[in-house]
Amino acid sequence: MKLVGVAGALAGWKTNVVIHHVLEAAKEIDSNIETELIDLRDVEVEFVRGEPLAYYNEDTFKVVNKILNADFLVFGTPIYQASITGALKNLLDHFEVDAFKGKVTGIITTGAVEKHFLVSEYHLKPVLAYLKGLVPTTNVFVHNDSFSDENEIIDEEVTKRIKLLANEMVDLQQKNKRFMKEDT
Template sequence: MKIAVLAGSIIGSKTKTAMLKTVEILKQKYPEHEVVLLDLAEYTMVFSDGRNYFEYDGDTKYVAETLMAADAIIIGTPTFQASIPATLKNIFDLLPVNAFRDKVVSSVMTAGTTKHYLMLEQQLKPILAYMKAHIVPTYVFIEEKDFLRNEIINDDILFRLERLIEDTVLTVEAFAAIRKEKDEEYDF
């Protein structure tokens, strides 16, 4: 299974910290799976101009193709102005409308206060649904107070990250079994 972990911002440390912890847990619990961290701060991305994702080059092409090749995507996003950052929106704009068909997508969100917890429900999930993702219904919301010196210090958050990762992997496996069963109904 290919799992892409996307840190959807080019600034700040909290989302990257959360996504590094996500990668650590994935590699510890599921070493048999291929895990790649796509930290947008480490790539030079161009703005979407309407081309097909495979027509871009450099970092933009690499990030788009890595997401398109993944079986599961775990998106980490901070909350900027009660919405997702433009860097993450640009990723969605670079990809085709059916980019997440047959892909399982789960989310980790960081924010300064609890006032932003609905951003994921109202902003991110509709985009993912439009792009045909199998969305893991639960997500992990991490507040400012859950971090100290670039570490997650809230044990409940760490437990919820582990559970989200487990739910993501199990959902991919469940959908793969369903597709296999449906494919076996045909004689070709």
């Protein structure tokens, strides 16, 4: 199985660090899982214009197809102005309505205000569900105070929640994969 993490931050490293930990935790659960981290600051995803994917630049085409070809996904974003980043929302706008059907889609958010944990539930989760992603019951919000000055996670509770999310994602995806085989 292939797990792709998408870091929607264009500045800072906290979101990337947390996604990396989720990817590593998933590999600890099942060593056969192949992982990849897509950092949106490293690619030029064009703004959606309502055209077929083939009309966009190579980065856009490659990123969208890597996500479509993944077995399951984890999306991460810092919270700015009580919302996900524009870069992540733009990327999600490139997908058709059933793009994530049969894929578990985990959520990671980071931010400086505790109440921003609600963005996962009321903003990102509905978008992923609209794209037919299977959203785990667990998501992880990491407050900026949970990081050292070197952007290392220093809160053991956060580490536990990351492992819980990875476990739920792997379990759901394995069960979903078996179900999809039985259904065909």
